Amino acid sequence: MKLSENLRKEWRIRVDYTNMTDKYLGEKGISPKTIEQNKKLAGAAHAYVSENRGKDELFMGWTELPYNQTEIVEDILGTAKDVRRKFEYFVVLGIGGSALGPIMAFNALCHLHYNDLPKSKRRGPKFYVEDNVDPVRMKELLDVIDIKKTCFNVISKSGATSETMTQYLIIADLLKQAGENVKDHVIFTTDAARGNLVKISKELGGVKSFVLGDGVGGRFSELSPVGLLPAAVLGIDIKLLLKGAAYMDKICSSPDLKKNPALICALLQYLSMQDGKNIGVLMPYSDNLRYVSDWYAQLWAESLGKNETLGGEKCNVGQTPVKALGVTDQHSQVQLYTEGPFDKVVTFLSVGSYKEKYPIPHGCENIPDVSFLGGHTMEELIQAENKATAFALTKAGRLNYTITLPVVNEFTLGQLLYLFELQTAYAGAMLNINTFNQPGVEAGKKATFALLGKPGYDGQKAELDGASPDEKYIV
Numbered sequence: 001m002k003l004s005e006n007l008r009k010e011w012r013i014r015v016d017y018t019n020m021t022d023k024y025l026g027e028k029g030i031s032p033k034t035i036e037q038n039k040k041l042a043g044a045a046h047a048y049v050s051e052n053r054g055k056d057e058l059f060m061g062w063t064e065l066p067y068n069q070t071e072i073v074e075d076i077l078g079t080a081k082d083v084r085r086k087f088e089y090f091v092v093l094g095i096g097g098s099a100l101g102p103i104m105a106f107n108a109l110c111h112l113h114y115n116d117l118p119k120s121k122r123r124g125p126k127f128y129v130e131d132n133v134d135p136v137r138m139k140e141l142l143d144v145i146d147i148k149k150t151c152f153n154v155i156s157k158s159g160a161t162s163e164t165m166t167q168y169l170i171i172a173d174l175l176k177q178a179g180e181n182v183k184d185h186v187i188f189t190t191d192a193a194r195g196n197l198v199k200i201s202k203e204l205g206g207v208k209s210f211v212l213g214d215g216v217g218g219r220f221s222e223l224s225p226v227g228l229l230p231a232a233v234l235g236i237d238i239k240l241l242l243k244g245a246a247y248m249d250k251i252c253s254s255p256d257l258k259k260n261p262a263l264i265c266a267l268l269q270y271l272s273m274q275d276g277k278n279i280g281v282l283m284p285y286s287d288n289l290r291y292v293s294d295w296y297a298q299l300w301a302e303s304l305g306k307n308e309t310l311g312g313e314k315c316n317v318g319q320t321p322v323k324a325l326g327v328t329d330q331h332s333q334v335q336l337y338t339e340g341p342f343d344k345v346v347t348f349l350s351v352g353s354y355k356e357k358y359p360i361p362h363g364c365e366n367i368p369d370v371s372f373l374g375g376h377t378m379e380e381l382i383q384a385e386n387k388a389t390a391f392a393l394t395k396a397g398r399l400n401y402t403i404t405l406p407v408v409n410e411f412t413l414g415q416l417l418y419l420f421e422l423q424t425a426y427a428g429a430m431l432n433i434n435t436f437n438q439p440g441v442e443a444g445k446k447a448t449f450a451l452l453g454k455p456g457y458d459g460q461k462a463e464l465d466g467a468s469p470d471e472k473y474i475v
């Protein structure tokens with residue numbers, strides 16, 4: 001899609017941080033003086049990210065994804081067309097960074113009941129993401145798909161993740177039992193040369209594969225083939241998604257806090273964390289955007305939750321991401337946000353114009369408590385509730401800010417993803433930590449290997465067995 005400069009501006013997402021400032025929150029807010037005092041820190045974070053962008057050795061390859069995938073995108077589009085022609089079901093096998101992005105984009109940009117639509121109204125095959133190893137879930141997925149008509153996109157950078165490889169073993173076995181050639185039903189998204197999926201591909205005689213580049217970690221991979229292939233299969237305009245990301249990148253090229261939305265968000269979050277705000281709530285007022293919170297939770301938690309600085313000093317930093325949905329959670333969590341401990345920053349995701357307005361009919365004229373709703377639209381109602389919640393939080397002295405997507409489409413989602421990725425990279429630089437590793441996740445993966453008897457993990461198995469407490473407290 002060709003985008004005019006005017007349309008880009010019209011679809012530009014905006015950050016409104018008025019309700020973070022002391023002008024509106026009083027002493028609980030952040031003062032212009034504090035921001036000024038930390039300008040140098042923000043400038044250094046911006047410089048670090050700008051100077052190191054694209055460097056694989058620092059896991060900063062994701063910054064270039066909007067620009068360096070021209071051929072890959074064409075390959076993805078061709079493959080997606082083929083998948084749509086041949087298959088009725090498309091199943092992603094993956095976990096963490098290899099699953100949350102595809103779920104988010106699917107939910108944001110497809111019909112909310114996509115799989116229930118008749119084939120004629122869907123742009124692609126039915127879509128599922130298996131991001132767990134719950135045996136019930138696996139069995140029940142198999143109840144609703146026809147394996148002979150299914151394409152499985154196995155996504156794993158390492159090809160060594162127990163969950164994903166378990167899923168693969170199961171479907172490969174079932175395909176063989178059904179007399180199918182496994183190779184015809186799988187597409188791999190993995191490392192270029194290393195890992196088990198590369199070996200499996202060779203054994204199967206060359207599986208159609210896409211590469212997850214060296215410098216792109218799982219949680220920063222949505223704009224790589226990890227996210228782009230499933231999106232393309234669903235008929236999502238992946239070129240527009242990448243254009244949105246590039247647009248946000250351009251906006252954020254400025255080190256000026258007043259011009260760079262990702263940098264000001266990172267600084268506000270950093271200052272809040274320094275002030276004990278250990279919880280970051282992300283609250284989209286949009287069902288389409290609800291899984292942005294799951295994707296963001298991994299990005300923010302895994303990137304910033306670290307126990308040592310780059311200099312090797314002990315630190316224990318990070319902020320616990322909490323997922324909420326407007327308006328649903330107004331009737332669940334907002335009481336806590338308004339009156340509970342002062343330990344949170346709430347980020348609202350608002351929508352300027354919903355793709356449906358849905359008029360509320362007049363009725364119940366004798367009951368003013370109900371009839372006042374008639375004549376409005378559901379869009380007006382959800383927007384009013386969003387505004388009202390921000391107002392109530394601000395009145396109660398609670399830090400909150402709003403990111404507004406003028407509309408939800410590929411261009412605005414691309415901007416949002418890139419904004420969050422940059423914000424995370426800047427915040428990590430401010431905290432002086434390694435934003436791109438995940439030793440805590442690796443530790444759990446290794447312990448699982450040991451428990452299930454993977455060769456080479458005998459030492460850890462002995463340690464785990466030895467860690468069994470002498471006395472247990474079980475009620």
Ligand code: PA5
Pocket residue numbers: 095096097098155156157158159160161164217218219220302438441
């Ligand atoms: O962000 C990350 O690196 C992790 O969440 C990984 O995506 C997740 O552990 C899956 O790893 P892999 O892609 O190697 O299977």
